[in-house]
Amino acid sequence: MTLTRQAPAPSTTEPALPAPRGPLSAAVLDALRTGGRPGGALDAVPDDVYGEDAQLTLYCLYELHYRGFAGVDPEREWDPELLTVRRDLERAFLARLREDAPVDDVRGPADVDAEMAGLLTEPTDADGTGVSHHLLRDGEPWQFREYLAHRSMYHLKEADPQAWVIPRLHGAAKAALVTVEHDEYGSGDPERVHARLFAAMMRAAGLDDGYGAYLDLAPAETLAEVTLMSMFGLHRALRGALVGQFAAVELTSSPGSDRLVRAIARMGLGPEVAEFYAEHVEADAVHEQLVRRGVIRPLLAAEPELAADVVFGVRASSFLAERLERRLLGAWGARATSLREPLPPIG
Amino acid sequence: MSGRNRVEITGEGPVLVNGPVDVTGPDGEVVRSERSVTALCTCRRSRRFPFCDTSHRDRERRAHRGGGSR
Structure with a gap:
């Protein structure tokens, strides 16, 4: 069997990319739209990980694992740079949730x-x-x-x-x-x-x-x-x-x-x-x-x-x-x- | 699924019956459930008798959580 790299087929069932809500989502959505690498705006997770910019970015990165987006290469699901952004957001999200939903009282x-x-x-x-x-x-x-x-x-x-x-x-x-x-x-x-x-x-x-x-x-x-x-x-x-x-x-x-x-x-x-x-x-x-x-x-x-x-x-x-x-x-x-x-x- | 039908008496509310079932009521009416597991009301408070709608639960007169289906 010969493995050839194929362009993603056009699809009418995949949703359109949303509009960005801040610098991080702008950089990530731009990378998804153009097929390029996420830019330098990725260094900083927004202070408010519950906020619009962080949550939209995380939502879109997860969406790559579900239906993806129209015009976005399905392989971006496993793009190491996008996964790094996802991991940084997840760590911040999880840390805030552990503060806001403590379970110190649970023994068994x-x-x-x-x-x-x-x-x-x-x-x-x-x-x-x-x-x-x-x-x-x-x-x-x-x-x-x-x-x-x-x-x-x-x-x-x-x-x-x-x-x-x-x-x-x-x-x-x-x-x-x-x-x-x-x-x-x-x-x-x-x-x-x-x-x-x-x-x-x-x-x-x-x-x-x-x-x-x-x-x-x-x-x-x-x-x-x-x-x-x-x-x-x-x-x-x-x-x-x-x-x-x-x-x-x-x-x-x-x-x-x-x-x-x-x-x-x-x-x-x-x-x-x-x-x-x-x-x-x-x-x-x-x-x-x-x-x-x-x-x-x-x-x-x-x-x-x-x-x-x-x-x-x-x-x-x-x-x-x-x-x-x-x-x-x-x-x-x-x-x-x-x-x-x-x-x-x-x- | 194979072998004998499984029925579980929860003790707190419904009886769980495995497999799609036809339930015949006291008036002879047959209601069909296609679910893998069906919860049959035993407290008689269900608005969807003979099926459980969780009406057996305690009701408290105080503010508490209460979203819809999520």
Whole structure:
């Protein structure tokens, strides 16, 4: 067999490169666009690793591992200079998260059980302060559409970041995690792939369902939730944190999705809009059980030293989720967009 | 999958049944689940009976986390 270097084929399914948000993202995006080397601006990781410049850069570097970008050579995924930038950003990101989501109190698997029990207690509909509670009580359709635009950064690649952890798990934990992932990917039915259900909901709500269509509008708080998953998934050393992140999502998703189903009905948006969240009420009631009983228990039985990282994954993802919720509710409270710019009017 | 059907009684909430199943309710109505694992409600509080919707969980009247599906 002869190996020849081929130019990447043009593709209409890959997203366009976004606009830069600072010197680092400008240098990295320029290197991706031109095929050149990243320039001298790469010496400094921005002081605020949670900020727009750092998070967009990290998001785009991770995107090379998913679908890439239109016109960018797929081989850039393994460009050593880009990987060096990624590593520097990851180290700064992880250091900040370890400060903001400390786990000094975690001694072993029993503390993981206590952490999970905390996630399983739900506030009443009237008392909850989260975005789904707001949307249920007072949400308006424009706010719900903004919510979907934020969420599209993850849901259009739903379950993909967690798939990286599969070869890093073994035995019972691997089998149970794959059972959950199989369900996320539609259990063999392409019509039921969760990312596809999300895309259908976006269309029904009058949004562009193109992969990455709202990247330029998505603020750092939104991107950080996705870069967190990618970082945890792509580092074997962080497999415990990935499992913790996965658990935090699966344990809290079902009641939140139920509120969103009722919010959609209250706003009069129609059942075709509610289908994605309706599916998640039942699916995640099962996934919660599988993650706790099937993944975490055997994982910690085999590797009890991962207990602190599992809790770190829960707390880091909750910390970032709360930052995003504050942005959404703060903006909406002021009748302003929660995105970087308002959504275009529905045609 | 091979061999016998597996059913797990969680004790805290639903009963987990392995494999796609047809569930017949007391009124004779059959509901189909295509999931690899199905969680059947045992507390009767589910809005999606016979399937679990986590309504068995404790509800607390205090501010707490609460995103949607993530």
